[in-house]
Amino acid sequence: MKLTILGCHSATPRENAHTTSQLLEVQGDLFLIDCGEGTQMQLRKSGIKFARIKHVFISHLHGDHFYGLIGLISTFRLLGRTAPLHIYGPKGIKEIIVLQLKLAKSWTDYDLYFHELDGQESELIFENEKLTVHTLPLDHRVYTNGFLFQEKPGLRQLNRKVADSYQIPSCDFENIKAGNDYVLEDGTVVSNSELTQDPKPTKSYAFCSDTAYKEALVPLIQGVDLLYHEATFLEKHQDLAATTKHSTVIQAATIAQKAQVKQLIVGHYSSRYKDHQMFLEEAYPIFEATHLAADLKSFEI
Amino acid sequence: MKLTILGCHSATPRENAHTTSQLLEVQGDLFLIDCGEGTQMQLRKSGIKFARIKHVFISHLHGDHFYGLIGLISTFRLLGRTAPLHIYGPKGIKEIIVLQLKLAKSWTDYDLYFHELDGQESELIFENEKLTVHTLPLDHRVYTNGFLFQEKPGLRQLNRKVADSYQIPSCDFENIKAGNDYVLEDGTVVSNSELTQDPKPTKSYAFCSDTAYKEALVPLIQGVDLLYHEATFLEKHQDLAATTKHSTVIQAATIAQKAQVKQLIVGHYSSRYKDHQMFLEEAYPIFEATHLAADLKSFEI
Numbered sequence: 001m002k003l004t005i006l007g008c009h010s011a012t013p014r015e016n017a018h019t020t021s022q023l024l025e026v027q028g029d030l031f032l033i034d035c036g037e038g039t040q041m042q043l044r045k046s047g048i049k050f051a052r053i054k055h056v057f058i059s060h061l062h063g064d065h066f067y068g069l070i071g072l073i074s075t076f077r078l079l080g081r082t083a084p085l086h087i088y089g090p091k092g093i094k095e096i097i098v099l100q101l102k103l104a105k106s107w108t109d110y111d112l113y114f115h116e117l118d119g120q121e122s123e124l125i126f127e128n129e130k131l132t133v134h135t136l137p138l139d140h141r142v143y144t145n146g147f148l149f150q151e152k153p154g155l156r157q158l159n160r161k162v163a164d165s166y167q168i169p170s171c172d173f174e175n176i177k178a179g180n181d182y183v184l185e186d187g188t189v190v191s192n193s194e195l196t197q198d199p200k201p202t203k204s205y206a207f208c209s210d211t212a213y214k215e216a217l218v219p220l221i222q223g224v225d226l227l228y229h230e231a232t233f234l235e236k237h238q239d240l241a242a243t244t245k246h247s248t249v250i251q252a253a254t255i256a257q258k259a260q261v262k263q264l265i266v267g268h269y270s271s272r273y274k275d276h277q278m279f280l281e282e283a284y285p286i287f288e289a290t291h292l293a294a295d296l297k298s299f300e301i
Numbered sequence: 302m303k304l305t306i307l308g309c310h311s312a313t314p315r316e317n318a319h320t321t322s323q324l325l326e327v328q329g330d331l332f333l334i335d336c337g338e339g340t341q342m343q344l345r346k347s348g349i350k351f352a353r354i355k356h357v358f359i360s361h362l363h364g365d366h367f368y369g370l371i372g373l374i375s376t377f378r379l380l381g382r383t384a385p386l387h388i389y390g391p392k393g394i395k396e397i398i399v400l401q402l403k404l405a406k407s408w409t410d411y412d413l414y415f416h417e418l419d420g421q422e423s424e425l426i427f428e429n430e431k432l433t434v435h436t437l438p439l440d441h442r443v444y445t446n447g448f449l450f451q452e453k454p455g456l457r458q459l460n461r462k463v464a465d466s467y468q469i470p471s472c473d474f475e476n477i478k479a480g481n482d483y484v485l486e487d488g489t490v491v492s493n494s495e496l497t498q499d500p501k502p503t504k505s506y507a508f509c510s511d512t513a514y515k516e517a518l519v520p521l522i523q524g525v526d527l528l529y530h531e532a533t534f535l536e537k538h539q540d541l542a543a544t545t546k547h548s549t550v551i552q553a554a555t556i557a558q559k560a561q562v563k564q565l566i567v568g569h570y571s572s573r574y575k576d577h578q579m580f581l582e583e584a585y586p587i588f589e590a591t592h593l594a595a596d597l598k599s600f601e602i
Contacts, residue, residue, distance in 0.1 A: 011376075011379050012341065012372075012375070012376040012379055012380075013339075013341065013342055013372070014342065014345055015342055015345055015346055037338060037339065037341075037368075037369065037372045038314075038338065038339050038342065040313065040314065040338075041314055041315060041316055041339065044315055044316055045316055061401075061404045061405045062405050062407070063371060063372055063375045063401075063405065063407075067338075067368075067371055067372045067375075068338065070364065070368055071313075071314070071338040071364055071368045074313070074364045074368075075312075075313040078312050078313055079313075090404075092404040093404075095400065095404075096397075096400055096401055096404065099396065099397055099400060100362075100364075100397055103362045103391075103393040103394075103396075103397065103443075104362045104363050104364065104443060105442060105443045106363070106364075141406060142404075142405060142406045
């Protein structure tokens, strides 16, 4: 898994402060998470072949998280896209996009699927052979979800030396990697544990923006490899965090610490802070493995 | 009048190629014309105090001309705007903006007025003490208007030396500048033509994007000081211009020449052209006073 931050600032896009959007690469598949105004320009800057994006997840319908979506959909058409595109987001997102296409007498030459969300509990919303995506219901001023990306366990890893010592033909390898024992011609059973090792460890990523402090998240994201949690404010502005239903960096770090995640990235900074070093200084005493999000910065998971 | 090009490229915004938006300053008032995605970032780059914008004119509902509008409206709220904002654009624009505000449970703390257009003839849509704005119906794939900005004639210019020679008190100056003669105490009439000169010449600006070649524009923009006319294609792509209802640069120059405008700016370049010098070379034989639009370039009128 590789995460690229396209924008990590709140409210309004500025020249060097783009609003929320992230690109998650999982075993070659690209997933876009949120899409603030200008995201398509950030995608171009990132150098990623963004036509490969097939799934877009929108947390909520505040502008700094989705005003760039209609432009991206239009650009995909202009670039000659034919692959289907799936949009996951709050109820209402389809009406907005379709109305804009209709009034522009525009269309897409590719299939555009909307998966509208209105559940109040975490639910599975996407699954393929490599991973699952679950919603993470958040606590914000409008209906908002975070998203949990979890790789599925792969096949067991064949110990080729041992397999060859039993002269096992390669056509049986997939069966063994799936966990089965092997029976030799003389009837001897070679146990799977002798032939294989555990699969490579799976990775997981949780995206949580925007939200007030919500302890109910803790069991849902327990032990994830990487957590992005919004941290709009420093402690001195905790009153603002409360009234706007955002988090302070201390609250973000507390969630990370309670959920025993491996790494934490914070972002969605209020524009009142010119320097973000204080976010680290407030987080460190609670959760040391904290990193600052920055536009076009990548993280390997 | 001063025109600042914020973006002048067609279709999709790229890092150094912003879609259509222009800022026209008339005697201290700011008018925004079209608002492609990222316009608010271009406004910040321009250094102009864009909170002063009170009137926004949208030519048509294709994304490269208005996807930045909802973001600008939201940003005005976040910046604490209280002054009213007036939006002029095709029927449907209100529905799009209001739907997005509603689904975001958002609002504006300032009054937001929509003036929806659906006329087929040129009409007066705005007037204050300094200028008038008329629509310029264009020929595009969706309902589209250009806009004609015309300064009103100002007051006559007082010849202060002559006024002083008659010992005319300054409280009577406004009356004289309005065109009236002056009667001295002994009953002598001093004619206005002796006391004043003609008002400063008025200026006019016509914005025409997007459109196929439309000769009916010529009488509407006759003699304007500055014409912006879209020129999406070079002559070798005239077939594309025809099918997409855009203009070639030769067509733009022909309109300028027939309307005897003083200066022409061309823009809305197709992304297929990396270098725009050829646009000038094709325009010059027809209309020499042609200039290339460029992002963040300003023109004094």
